[in-house]
Amino acid sequence: MKRTAPPDADLPFALVARVGQALRLAALEKDGASHGLAVGMTLADARARCPDLLTAPHDPVEDGKLLAALAGRMARFTPMVALDPPDGLVLDITGCAHLFGGEAALTRLAMAEAGLSARPALASHAAAARALARFERGQAGGEEGLRIRALPIAALELPEASLSGLRRAGLKQLGDLASRPMGSLAARFGEEAVAKLRAILGEAGSPITARTAAPPIRADIRFAEPIGRTQDVLEVAETLLEDTARQMEARRIGGRRFVLRLERADGALRHLAVETALPTRDAAPVVRLLRERLESLADPLDPGFGFDAMALAVPRHEPLAARQTSSETEDREEETIAALLDRLATRLGEDAILRLHPRDRHSPEKAQALVAAARGLPGATQAPALPRPLFLFDPPQEVSAIAGVPDGPPLRFTWRGRAHEVRLAEGPERIAPEWWRHALGHLPETPLLTRDYYRVEDGAGTRFWLFRHGLFEEQTHPRWYLHGLFS
Amino acid sequence: MVPQPSPSRVPLPPPLAAGHLHEIHADADGWAAALGFVLAAVTGAQKPTAPPIVLVRAAKTRQGLQPCGAGWAQLGFDSRRLVIVETPDSLALLRAGLDAARCPGLAAVVLETWGPLPDYDLTASRRLVLAAERSGALVIVLRGDAPPRASAAQTRWRIASAPSIALAAQAPGHAALTATLQRQRGGASGLSWLLHRDGWQGGFHDKASLADVQPAPLSGAVVPFPALRAGETHRAA
Structure with missing residues (x-):
């Protein structure tokens, strides 16, 4: 799968992976074969044939993620989508094709949706479709049974030893095998060869395991009469939370984010969302958070003529094992502190x-x-190892300072209009600028300023952290800044 | 190795007791000294799983001061224990502080406030006192540049930084501060201490008791041992 366009589209592009001791081509772009390249070739051979080959390391994990995402997108064509490792998807389009204008139209749409160079194949069962997609040469056409029989024996995906044994026996196509008694094939090439062959021919079933998305966790309720009081809303929310808690308990998860949807009688919608730091299934803390959210709303909840339906969804959840009610105080303390932080985060915002x-x-x-x-x-x-203050000024505050000798600590400085006489001083601690983080920081023409930090104490006993911004070689009149306060 | 004050001397200041509300007044210059005083009270009880400290402050501090984790670590305070709550205004600050004070299991709740703070009246402080008593948390209201006001707090302190004992080469010494106990519920008040941070024991001590814990002068070839902490003896030997 090619994910990013190579820098120069004319040059061939390949992904390489380490197989044993050699780097081999793991994937090729579409026209790689025209340059004499093939998957599985060592990188040295490939470079000999095609010196300007561009390569990138192969990342199977990312490929797996892309394939899973693709499988998710294919759900628009059929609910039955299965992964076909290593790099294929099987779609069961039984009863779906007519919705998209026939099988050919559906295939075209699915290819467009995928957006990758891929080979589609349609067959009456999954194993045949896989074999046709991967091993059929030339133009697809004709009756399915004949096409399958014309497939090379590589479509059986057997170990190389078995395949060469078959080839030596003069059996080159599946049709050659299909016409022979299965018993003798099994005796010579193993049970597996026969099982594969029967699956591709459709004599044995080849079921697919469709990916199923876990159903979302939600609960809803409708009222015969609209409700309007905040207390009633929260009580209903508690009932809904207990309902979702049962669903979550069965799946051993706990909610991190809860969204309450309030449907007003006149059709207006209102969403209330709260988040917790720890996954939870308990209703009471979430109700407290919802109450907190209601109180901190900029425009209060306007029930109008009342809410006639409510729904609660848990869009974010995490694993949470079933737990016995713990009697250990430490656990409980951790939970109460987490609950406190949740409450404050709901009221003041997560970034507070x-x-x-x-x-x-x-x-x-x-x-x-x-x-x-x-x-x-x-x-x-x-x-x-060197002293650091208790508080830092953000940003550092400029002070006017007078130093005795150019490279020495300040004798006195003025901060916020007050003069401080320096009684004791220690330093400098020289902290270089982070030149490696700047594009031209290492060049002598564009110097970044070094800081010389001093710990000083004034006559009243206040201890400051001051720095001179720039050495005298770097700057003629370096400025002084106050950066921190020591206890 | 805890210094025992002799009876002739004024005893060390009473510790900031948990389960009570304490007020600490300081001006801008003594702000770090006041925080050092608080940290000395909080780091005293180090447990393997130390409970967190909640520092409630206004989002836009007038000073532009940020706590510096490295500096706190040097005073023996693990910055993983610190939770900072930023509030938009003083009313939200008091509310968040009250909620935190009600939460059991916290080591301390520190409210960092500036200015007169009209919302912090007798009722508000009484609420904090009740919350602290119930949860057993140490609740501290740091008040910067504020006139003292009647409140239900257990103690009221004024902290200012003091000249330290210079180290070699005229370097500033360990932190020093003057702590004035302006008010104490049911106890003596109006006392003042000049406290120096003890470089190797942590915490603050007055100068006289600090002299007690100095290693004894060498006499002959005797190896001085008091400078070794318990647990390091075998390594040094």
């Missing part, structure tokens, strides 16, 4: 609940990031 994530960066202000707590737990912060 933050955790400090350490980053592997050189600049002090980039060595950490505030990330929403819902995006996962941070790693541990290593205490650096």
Whole structure:
């Protein structure tokens, strides 16, 4: 499968994979054969035949994902779609073709939908379709039984030893095999050869296992009389949550996102969505979150003449094993803290609940990031060897400072209109700019400014973290900035 | 190796007790000192699975100050325990703080506030007190540039940074601060301490008790042992 267009469309393009000790071509673009290339050839041979061959590493996992996505798209033609490994799809179009104007039209549509270079084949059962799609040469046409009999014996997809045995016996097409008694074939080439042959000929069944999407988790309810009070809405929501909890329990999942749909009597729709940090099946915390959401709405819930239907969907869920009610306090504490953070996140927004994530960066202000707590737990912060302040100014605040010697610590500085006399000073800690992150940062013509950090204490005992932005070789009049406060 | 204050000296300040509300006043210069004082109270009880600390602050702080995880780690505080809640206004801040104070299992709830904060009245502080008593959490209201006001808090402190004891080559020493206990419910108040962070024990001590824990001067060829912490002895030997 070719996913991205090669830079130069005229040059042949191939994917290579390591097989044993050699790099071999795993996939070729459509006209690869015209350059004398074939799948399975070593890369060295391929380069000898075609020196300007473009290659990229083969990624079977990504291919699998693409195939699964393609299978999902094929659901518009038939509900029965199965993967046909390694790189095929089987569609059972029984009873579906007339909806698209016949089999040929459906095939054309499916090819257009796929958007890849692919070979379609139609047959009365899956094994024959696979064999025809992969091994039929030349123009497709004629009666299906004859086409199958004309297939080469490679269509049996047997090990090379069996295939060469068949070839030596002068059997080149499936038709040659089909006309012989199966018993002798089985005795000579094994049970598998006969089973494959019978499947392709349609004498044995070749059922497909269609991909089935798990049904969405939802519950809905309709009222004989519209309801309008918020309390009633929440009580009904609790009933719906209990219903979805039963569905989720059977599938051993817990909801992370709950969407409540309120249908007003005059047709207006309203959606309320809440999210939890941990997967849950309990109704009570979700109801609390819904109440929180209702209270924090910018425009309050307007029932009008009342809601006459409600539905609850759980669009996002995660595995959650069935659990005995735990009596361990630690578990419960973890849950109550998670519930607290959910409640605050519902009220204040997900980006208001933050955790400090350490980053592997050189600049002090980039060595950490505030990330929403819902995006996962941070790693541990290593205490650096040199002192770091308790608070950082973001951005650093410019101060006017006077230094005794050009490269020395400041003697006094003015911050927010107040002069501070430096009593004690330590430094510098020289922190280089991250030149490797800038396109031209390594060139001497475009220097980035080095920082010299000083830890200073003024007469009143306040400890500051100041830096001079730029060395004197880099700048004639470097500026001073206040970057942090020590305890 | 805990320093035992002699009876003639003023005892160390009472610790910030869990299950109570404490107010800490500081101005902009002493802001980091106040936070250091809070952290010293919180890092004291290190457990293998230490409970989180919730820091509730206004989204747009006047100062533009961000907590620096590396600096906290150097004071022995694991930044994984920190949860920051940013609130749009002071009312939301108090509400979020109250919700957090009601949640059992947190090590501390710190409300970072600036200015007079008219919403923080006797009722609001009483609510926080009740929540802290029920959940057993340590609830601290940091008040920056604010006049003291009547409240239901257990203690009210004023923290300011103090000149440190210089290290070699005129380098700033370990953190030092003056802590004034302005008010204490059912206890003495009006006391003041000059506290220095203990470089190798953690926490704050006054200068006199700090002298107690200095390694004894060498006499002859005797190896000094007090500088070794328990658990490191065999490695050093």
